[in-house]
Amino acid sequence: MIDKTIASAADGVSDIFDGSTVMIGGFGEAGSPIELIHALIDHGASGLTVVNNNTGSGHVGLAALIETGNVRKMICSYPRTANSMVFPDLYRSGKIELELVPQGSLAERIRAGGAGIPAFYTQTSVGTVLSEGKEEREFDGKTFVMERGLKADFALVKCRCADRFGNLLFNKTARNFNPIMCTAANITIAQTEQIVELGGIDPEHVVTPGIFVDRVLLLENPAQESKLVAEGITYP
């Protein structure tokens, strides 16, 4: 019998090893798997490369993970937000590496990684500092820059509803990077607010088919990052 449900966040992240590449879903707090991130902090793997659009806010979730010093490198498009307090200092003091990628190139690199496509060409960033050192090629009279597909050892994602096969539904704009990260990681761990019986999700409505998901953790009332930040909470 296939049952991808797991008992705890700690179980979900227990095999994340030192030096792993970890994709973490979310756009700001929307879709950010905050409980899985906190479990990863407790687990303590170091030398991580983390892929996320941002760098978190306050001292919880992704920002708290970065603050532990266990993130060697961030791959992201927008590492600066109103409440990002952790990343700027580490970056300015040279304690964390940044690979800055245009948001659409980041999404497509993840999609390509999941689809077994090692590289592709795009017009995005041509003629800018972000294309420096990258291979360029002409197609149909226009210049394109080569971007590499991106894969990960693990993906941590958040969804609204799941079943034991790992089929997932998301919530509004909290979908964002989560579905594509499920496809690009060797092991995908999803936290969900609800688990339904098989068939409880209409097959026509499945957003992420279960083949892309390895572990499903029920977390009925996930924390809201902005509330934790407003309350001045720090993790751990």
Add this chain to the structure above:
Amino acid sequence: MNPQGWTREQMAQRAALDIPDGSYVNLGIGIPEMVVQFVPEGREFIYQTENGLLGMGPDPQPGHEDPDLINAGKKPVTAIPGAAFFHHADSFVMIRGGHIDICVLGAMQVSASGDLANWSTGASDAIPAVGGAMDLVAGVKTIFVITQHQTKNGEPKIVEHCTCPLTGKGVVDRIFTNLAVIDVTSEGLAVRDLAPGISFDYVQERTPVSLKLDIKK
């Protein structure tokens, strides 16, 4: 006498006038966001926000904000009836695949050949952050820029060559400033409209690039 021309709201309103009915539109942060307030009578625009929503509606009523329903600036928004949610790769298929008709962006600098700089001052201590700006200018069919004609210190923002790091080369189609509407053409910058009380010479004096007066009425 130092006329200011259009206000921020009037600049957004002037830009909205040039968006055809039925357009799929992506709006940048700042003055471009105000375009939603000035949809001309009888037109319908569909707004895309690159974090994954087509059919973005007005701001939510106070107390009805949903942290899972936000725009690219991470502000709470609403979804109109007929809206669609999608993941980031699909969102940038819309943008990079040329499916979005018009993008309205802010600018630090625009060059005479339509180069845009709007993501980084290039300062050495700045945290570089690009978001979707480079994807939008590379993929969207028509790029509108709304910007003050000069910086607060009176420096020009329309320049021969950008000194800030570029977002894209030769990407801007039309510039809406507080003083004028200016098209980027293969023959250079063409003034298409002037704010009330603003003369062509007044605009030219504040623009270190040769302008052509070409208002089609």
